[in-house]
Amino acid sequence: MNTIPDNQAGARRRRRKHSDEFKANAVAACMRPGISMAAVAMAHGINANLLRRWVQEVEMTPSAGLTRTTPAPVAKAPTSKTLFVPLSLPAPAAPVPMTDIRIELQHGATAVTVTWPASAASECAAWMRELLR
Incomplete structure (x- = not known):
């Protein structure tokens, strides 16, 4: 055109x-x-x-003499060099002993509590998937 x-x-x-x-x-x-x-x-x-x-x-061309008519740049705060600051962290707590998995289900007036060994968590997950289908 x-x-x-x-x-x-x-x-x-x-x-x-x-x-x-x-x-x-x-x-x-x-x-x-x-x-x-x-x-x-x-x-x-x-x-x-x-x-x-x-x-x-x-x-x-930097020496062309024409510049963009934009607002003047805002003065930046002085930047300081980034330094490594060591931090002291508390000692790790003693490992928590594995406890059983406890699942509480409630349907209407019926309540069911299931206790599953934590060492068999994957089997518990499979059971839950099958239950919720």
Whole structure:
């Protein structure tokens, strides 16, 4: 889709040459916050891809003189070097002796308590799966 109207109908289009001032004005317009590059390109009568290339060239060249018009950077708090801080942890508690697995089931007025040895926990899990199917 061609969004740039033809100046001369039927005449062969020639490559246009844009002045550095024109390019700088178009790129500066793109740098404003909230401005669409496509809108700037249409307003200046150029292709958006061409404008994007100009903006990228300016961003790649540090001495171009154009800067983005963004708020000034907030001063960062001074960063300190990360240091290792040793912590003393309490001694591990004595291992808890294995106790039995106790399951209490209640259905209406009926209550059932099942005690299963902890050493056979996998069998208890299989029994529970079968029970809850």
